[in-house]
Amino acid sequence: MGESEDRGIARANLADERDRQADERDQRADERERRADERERVADEREAHADRREQRIRYYEARFEGGAHQDSQAVLTELDAEVLDRAGDEVARAKARLIAASDRKRREQAEIDREVAESIRRSPDSP
Known part of the structure; x- marks a missing residue:
């Protein structure tokens, strides 16, 4: 190879x-x-959540302050229902995670059992 070819290759x-x-x-x-x-999307979601929370607080404050005792009791009942609904959703998600983890552990144990059984079958000492 010539010097010019080497320079061409080096340039390439x-x-x-x-x-x-x-x-x-x-x-x-x-x-x-x-x-x-x-990050911007998460910040927007947090801001929207905070805005919705503030709106709910103002709504319930207005209902609580503006009404008689019976209306105040209804507002508290609504708040309780909302909290319970959210808690129920959390419980359902937690239960689903536990079930999935249990199923995963069961499958892992079954695989280990199969491997042990196969190892025993292949062992020259097995009957």
Whole structure:
């Protein structure tokens, strides 16, 4: 090979390396942008949740302060129902997680039992 061919190959390799580095920078920039978008989305969700919570508080305060004792009792009953509904959802999710974990453990134990049985069958000492 001639000296000019070697320089041409070196230039091509250098160009490839620069392209690879540029691609990596672009990927890192895309990942930073994706994380920033995700943080913004989470912040927006939190803000919306806080706004809904404040609206509910103002609604119940107005109903509680504006009504007679009976109406106040109805407001408290509504609040209790809302809390119980949310708690019920949490309990249902927790129960589903426990069931899934139990099923996973049962499958893992069954796999271990199969492996032990297979090992015993293959053992030269087994009857």
